[in-house]
Amino acid sequence: MKQVTVFTKNNCIQCKMTKRYLDGINVAYQEINIEEQPEYLAQLKDAGFKQTPVVQIEGQEAFSGFQPAVLQSLTA
Numbered sequence: 001m002k003q004v005t006v007f008t009k010n011n012c013i014q015c016k017m018t019k020r021y022l023d024g025i026n027v028a029y030q031e032i033n034i035e036e037q038p039e040y041l042a043q044l045k046d047a048g049f050k051q052t053p054v055v056q057i058e059g060q061e062a063f064s065g066f067q068p069a070v071l072q073s074l075t076a
Contacts, residue, residue, distance in 0.1 A: 002058040002074065004029035007044060014066040015053040021066070027074045 004022065006029050008015035022029050034041045034052065044054050049064050055071070056062040063070060 001028065002060075004058070004074065005032060005056040006030070007032050007034055007040060007052055007054040007056075009033060009035045009052045012052050014051075017066045018053045018055065018071070021068055021071050022074075025072065025075050027071070 004027060006015070006018055006022070008019070008031055010033065019029070019031065032040055034044065047054075047062065049062075051064050053066070054062055054064045055067070057070075057074065
């Protein structure tokens with residue numbers, strides 16, 4: 001199983017949808033809340049991300065937003 005990391009922030013609807021979707025397809029992930037761990041914020045900004053969630057899937061390019069089609073590929 002590929003390692004999945006989801007960078008989130010509080011009160012983020014797309015973050016909640018992404019986590020709910022991953023839970024629904026039984027994909028384990030590590031959540032990093034950038035409001036609780038702000039040291040990750042600069043890393044995301046340096047990579048060009050301006051919104052959460054940012055999803056990193058091992059071996060793939062990271063993306064932001066709720067993208068169920070990409071998440072579904074984890075079960076293929």
